[in-house]
Each structure stands twice: as structure tokens, then as C-alpha cells.
Amino acid sequence: MRSVIILGSSGSIGTQALDVIRANPRRFDVVGLAVGSNRALLEAQAAEFGVEHTAVGIEEAAQLVRDVDADVVLNGITGSVGLGPTLAALERGTTLALANKESLIVGGDLVTRLAKPGQIVPVDSEHSAIAQALRSGTDDEVRRLVLTASGGPFRGRRRDELTAVTPAEALAHPTWDMGLVVTTNSATLVNKGLEVIEAHLLFDVDYDRIDVVVHPQSIVHSMVEFVDGSTIAQASPPDMRLPISLGLDWPNRVAAVGAPIDWTRAQEWTFEPLDGEAFPAVALAKQVGRAGGEYPAVFNAANEEAVTAFHAGRIGFLDIVDTVRDVVEHHEASDARLTVESLAEAERAARRAAEARIAGIARA
Template identity: 80%
Template structure:
């Protein structure tokens, strides 16, 4: 029996995790729940799953992780506020099922220094796919990681053709139903850039050996290329319950969490190179990742500000990544990486982004 704490239990990842747990009551037990602000749904969940220990907000979630005995902490919090709970889970020796990619990306070396080998299990579909594929060989046999991207709603468009896209168009993702920031990040491919940094930190593969390929059907979730020329891919219909279930009991699989591909019907899967001119966020993210320190935090925070400004009608779509690039280029990491230096870097990045956004005056 795996004892599970779910952080962000009222969000998409959290509610799907509870579905998996409900279907497997002899395998999983919920011992703690936290929500960002939805107290009503949190109370309903606590009653349904007979959970005494709950928390609201990131600070309370961090304390919950410290106080409650558990085997696995599923961090489904949105944004870099999830860093504190991530560090708490690692310090407490829990297995960390990580859906909150921002905490690893922003925390970088702080997170890596605390994590024991195998303690972090990725829940992002791309990184779960890579983790599954990596079981086919040793670390020395890995030649390249290949993350797949749907291409978002603007796949195939040139930069000029995206100049006047609207917030509504940016939220029309062809595959996944997600929140405002992450859906917009999928349109700009900022999300794929963040995933490259996450892949580097999770699997210790250099940035020049991590690639992105556009796969519109979203059935292959990522691939690992080995030194003998073999490529191992993980394929399944889009369904987050599969990587969530693996996160709850890695490396063991949970029966019937997803429906397999129907091989009795015809399929056509296509792959396209990424257009770095139209979608510069991926290469920018690699530069940020190589710079380390507080640069990933600045990248993430300035992007969040720019996305919100875009949806508020203050800047255009192309201004999002342009703003992030200008903030990153103006940044200089100061001193040792600490929670305080990360918080200061994020404050500086948001203020800098706001100054640029105000000057654009869209």
C-alpha cells in the first residue's frame, strides 16, 4: 500500500490522480491533500477519501509534507511556488512524483543537491515517456533524447503569420485541455523549452543532445535514441492518468488507467522539424539552461508576466517571447543560488517584464 500526499488536489493533475487512487483502493491510500485556494472542493475530497490532513496554499502544503507520514508526494502545484514543497518532500525522503516542473527548473542545483538517485519520478507525459524508454539501456548507451511537441495551434505558421493571433486562438490547443498559462506556453513552445531544461536536470543529458520534433498526432510522447542507432519510443493515446499512475508507484504499472492504441484501424503518424525562427523559445530555453543559476527562474517569471499581459490585451502574441528574451539578456546572476536569491530574481524579472510591457503599450 502506497501512502500518497497530493499537492494541488483540486487541479487537473490532482483530480486525475484521485481517480486513479479511487480505482485502486487496495494499492493506494491518500493521507494528505492540499489546494491552492478551492477550499470547498478540498473539503469534499477530504471527506470522500477519509483524509484528516489538508492544507491551503504553498506554505501550508510545505508543512503538510513535513508533518504527514507518506511514501509518495505528488506535486501538482502550478508555478514556482511549488519549490518549497518539492524541497520539503526531498528532505523528508519521500518519493517525489513531480508534475510541478517549475520547481525543478527554477530550483535547479538546489533540487538536484537534495535528490537521491531515483527519488524524483517525472509526471509530465514527455519525461515519463523518456523514463520508460531509458529502461531499455544504460546511461552510457544513450545518444540523444527526443521530446515530441504537438506544435500547438500555430504549427506551420511563419512568425509573420502569427503577428495578429488572439488570446482565444492561443488557447485552442489541439490535444490537451490545460490552464491559461500552460496552454499559452504550449502555443509559444515556451513549455517545450521548459521541458528541455527539466529533461537535462532529470536525466543528466547535455543540452546539445536533447532535441524537439513536432508530432501533431501526440501519440508518441517522447523517444530515446541509443548509440547503436536504435530509437525507443513510448506511445499511447493522450491520457495523463498513465504517467500519473507511474508516478504513484514507479516503476510498477497500474492496470486499466488508459485505453491502448487501436491497432485494427489505420494510423498515420508524422514528424516535422521545429521551426526555430517562428518558435525561438526552445533555443532561448537551452541558453537559459546552460547559464544555470537564477536564469531559469528569470525565464519562467518573465514569461508568466508576459502571458498575463497578452491575455489582458496589453501586448501582442509575438511580444511574449520577445519580452522574455529582453529580460533574460539584461539579467546577471548574483552570488550563490539560494531560496532568497531565487525569490529576488523572480521579483526583478517580473518588474523588468512589466517595464518592457508598459513601454510596448499595445
Template identity: 65%
Template structure:
């Protein structure tokens, strides 16, 4: 079996570094053609490029070219490596035609690379949920085959694995599990004074700051609900969210005969990353398995949507129009940045997103174009900033 060629987008982030670990332990199965990063850690990017012997390196920061070339030289990267720099660098790299493109970029800026990878015919291992949420119809239109997208989020990877247990017509509903974040069980009054430091202390997962804050507000689960709806073509009313603090059951599929199939493993993103790279095959020893010789208790509880309203807003966004999900995501990104900067309170995040969603006129679902998505995003960011400036 020949090695699959891989392009890693967001290689210096949480998903990217774990993907590098999986690949480094399975060099006979994967060869990396290119890496991309934002440009915040050029030293790490250069060391990855040297270790993986890549052909191409891309950085989003347009002013990083001299420093990147210097870092590559000091790391011993071969002098003929192709360097791409600027806002479109990751998109250009994604379209280079590798067997697999792992999109681990954070935020809606991942939409361009997602579309480019699909148009190039690559299998897209998708960890950048925002690109699907923001441009779902555009992403689906870019596919050249139906099975081209493989989810890397642990919840959606779990669902994809569970769906092997039955035909699509036999599915009654999807069940997304949520850890509940660091404020599970807190009242509305208790979460009013939450600080960025508290929000960044996730009890289970180690992730980047934006995703970690999204997990604390449950906005991440709202994005995942929209993503599940788009990935598996299941109506949002047939997707349930339950709180599972142990984060061992990553999601479930309930079938029409009353059977529920669950995927369980210790919380470790290397398993869904490995599956994204190798689908439909599995990578041996990608991560540790559950120890079934030890006593354990798993609990499940309904989501408190009175305190954490982000999932309700996600359902409303899907029902409203084709561009409301893009507005949902863009307004949230602005709010999270303001919260991390200490300019707004924790509860202001979801309340501001709700207000922006309510003011958005929407776009008809038929004939949605990239210009419609970008216009909706631009409006949402500007409107969120106006509202936040008055707080």
C-alpha cells in the same frame, strides 16, 4: 502489498483531478493523507477530502480558512481533519512524510513543496516542472536518494520508461516530442494577431490556462527541455525537439548503436500520473492503449525556431548561468498573465522573455542558494512588468 500513502498538491487542478480519478479506481493501492489547493474551488476540494477521507487539507489563500471549514463541514469531512492555511501551507503538507507526494502545483511556487517532500524522504511524483527549472541545484541537493524524483510530465515519463532499455552510457540523445500547439505551421505574420481565446484552444490536451498558453508559444517545451537536462543529466545540445501533432509518441531515446526506443499511448495524463504514484510498477488499466487494429499515421517534423523561439531561449538560459532558467520562467509567468488579461500581444511573450534574459547578469553555478533564486525571480518579474508597461 500495503497501500502507498499519498499527498496530492494542486488537487483541484487538471493533474490533481486526474490523480484523484486514478486513486479512486485503485483504492487498494493508494491511500491519500492530504490535499492542497490554491483556494479557487473550495467546494471541490471539500468533496475530494470527504471522498478520500484525508487527514489534512491545505489552502494557499490565507483568507480562506472560514469558508474552507464551512465547505468541509457541509461535505461531511470528519471534524478532526487538520486544516493548513497560507502561502506555506502546501510546503508544510508536502513535508508530512507520505510515501509519495504528487506535486501538481502550477508555477514556481511549487519549489518550496518540492524541496520539502524530498527532504522528508518521500518519493516526489513531479508534475511541477517549474520548481526543477527554477531551483535545479537546490532540488538535487534536497534529495536523500538518487531515484527519489519520478517525472509526471508525459514527455519525461516517456523518457524514463525508454531509459529502461539501455545503460546511461549507451544514450546518444533524448528526443522530446511537441504537438506544435494550435499554431503549428503558422507564419510569423499570422501569429501576430493571436488572441487568448485562440491560444487556449489546444488541439490535443486539456490543461490549465497557463500551461495551455505555454504550449501555444512552445515555452512549455523550453521548460521541458531544461527539465529533461536536469532530470536525466543530459547536455541540452543532446536533446532534440520534434513536432509530432498526433501526440501519441510522447518522447524517445536514441542509443549509440542507432536504435531509438519510443513510448506510445493515446494522449491521456492518467498514464504518467499512475506511473508517478506507483513507480517502478505499473497500474493496470490506468488509461486506454493504442488500437493497433486500426490504420494510423504518425508524422514528425523539425521545430520552426524562427517563429517559435522559446526552445532556443531555453538552451541559451541553461548555457548562461545557474539563475537564467529561473529568470526565463519568472519573466514568462508575468508575460502570460499580461497576455491572458489582454494587455499584450502573443508575440510579446517570447520577445519580452528574451529581452529580460539578455539583461540578467546571472549567478555562478557553484554555491547557488535559495536567496539567489528568489532574488533572480523577483528581479525578472519586476523587469518584465516594466517592459510590458511600456508596450
């Protein structure tokens, strides 16, 4: 039986993880739960699963990880605030099932230097798919990684057709049910840009060997192309419980966590090139990833501010990525070694810069 701490247990990833554990009570034992603020749900979850160790808040979640013995920590927190708990899990030597991509992207070398080989198990469906496909060959046999993107609610639209997009339209994702920020990031494809950086950090593959292809059915979750011309793809109906279950018990598979593809039914899977003019976030993310250092933190923080402003009606949809680009291009990075404190200061500077640009747009 594997003992598990779930951070962000009130969110989408956390509640689905508890669904997996609820269905497999002899395989998993929940020993810790943490939420951002939802005490009522936390208490109900703790009562159901018999959990004695709970926490409310980010610092408390990190301390919970330090204090409680566990085989696996599932970090399902949203945003770069998850960096502290990520570092705490790695320092503890615990397997980290990582759904909080922002902590890896923002932390960069801080995280990768601390992680032991195999200690981080990706929970994002795309990176879980790549991890599964990579088992088909050796590192030197990999030609490239191909991340799939649904294309979001605006797939096929030209850039000039995105000017009047509303927040409600941006939240109408055709496949996944996610929170406000992640859903909006999927509409701008910022989320896919973040996933490109995540793939580079997780699998140590150069950015020029990481591609994105649009696959609106969201059945093929990502692919690995090998040097002999073969491509290994992981395919399943869109259900996050599958990659979550792998994160909890990697590399073992948990039976019946999701329905398989119905091969008796006719179906069509399509793949389209990414329109980089309408959706420039992926190219910008590669630029940021290559720059490294604190730039991914700046990218992420500026985006969070811009997404908030968009939903408040202060800027338009296209202004989100334009704001991020402007902040990144004008940021003056420090030459000092990365620390948690220096990253936090870079994020604060990025948020101030983003807010200044947003205020200028709102006045115009």
C-alpha cells in the same frame, strides 16, 4: 498499499490522480491533500477519500509535507511557487512524483543536490516517456533524448502569421486540456523549452544531446536514441492518467488507467522539424539552461508576467517570447551560491523588468 499526498488536488493533475486512486482503492491511500484556494472542493475530496490532513496555500502545503508520513508526494502545483513543497518532500526523503516542472527548473542545483538517486519520478508525459525508454539501455548507451511537441494551435504558421493571434486562439490546444498558463506556453512552445531544461536536470544529458521534434498526433510522447542506432519510443493515446499512475507507483504499472492504441485501425503518425524562427522559445531555453544559476528562474518569471499581459490585451502574442528574451539578456546574475531567497529575488527582478518592457509596449 502506497500512502500518497497530493498537492494541487483541485487542478487537472490532482483530480486525475484522484481518478487513478479512486479506481485502485486497495493500491493507494490518500493521507494528505492541498489546494491553492478551493476550500469547497478540498473538503469534498477529503470527505470522499477519508483524508484527515489538508492544507490551503503554498506554505501550508509545504508544512503538510513535513508533518505527514507518506510514501509519495505528488506535486501538481502550477508555477514556481511549488519550489517550497518540492524541497520539503526531498528533505523528508519521500518519493516525489513531479508534475510541477517549474520547481525543478527554477530550483536547479538546489533541487538536484538535495534529491537522492531515483527520488524524483517525472509526471510530465514527455519525461515519463523518457524514463520508461531509458530502462532499455545503460546511461553510456544513450546518444540523445528526443522530446515530442504537438506544435500547439499554430503549428505550420510562419512568424509573420502570428502577429494578430488572440488569447482565445492561443487557448485552443488541439490535444491537451490544461490551464491558462500551460496552454499558452504550449502555443508559444515556451512549455517545450522548459521541458528541455527539465530533461537536462532529470537525466543529466547535455543540451546538445536533447532535441525537439513536432508530432501533432501526440501519440509518441518522447523517444530515446541509443548509440547502436535504435530508438525506443513510448506511445499511448494522450491521457495524463498513465504518467500520473507511474509517478504514484514507479516503476510498477497500474492496470487499465488508460485505453491502449487501437492497432486494428489505420492511422498515421507524422514527425516534423521545429520551426525555430516562428517559435524561438526552445533555442532560448537551451541558452538559459546552459547559463544555469538563476537564469531559468528569470526565464520562467518573465514568461509568467508576459502571459498574463497577453491575456489582458496589453501585448501581442509574439511579444511574449520577445519580452522573455529581453529580460534574460539584460539580467545581471549574482555570483553568490543559489538559495531559495536569492531565487525569489531574481524572480522579483525579472517580473519588474518584464513589467517595464510590457508597459513600454502598451504605451507605444
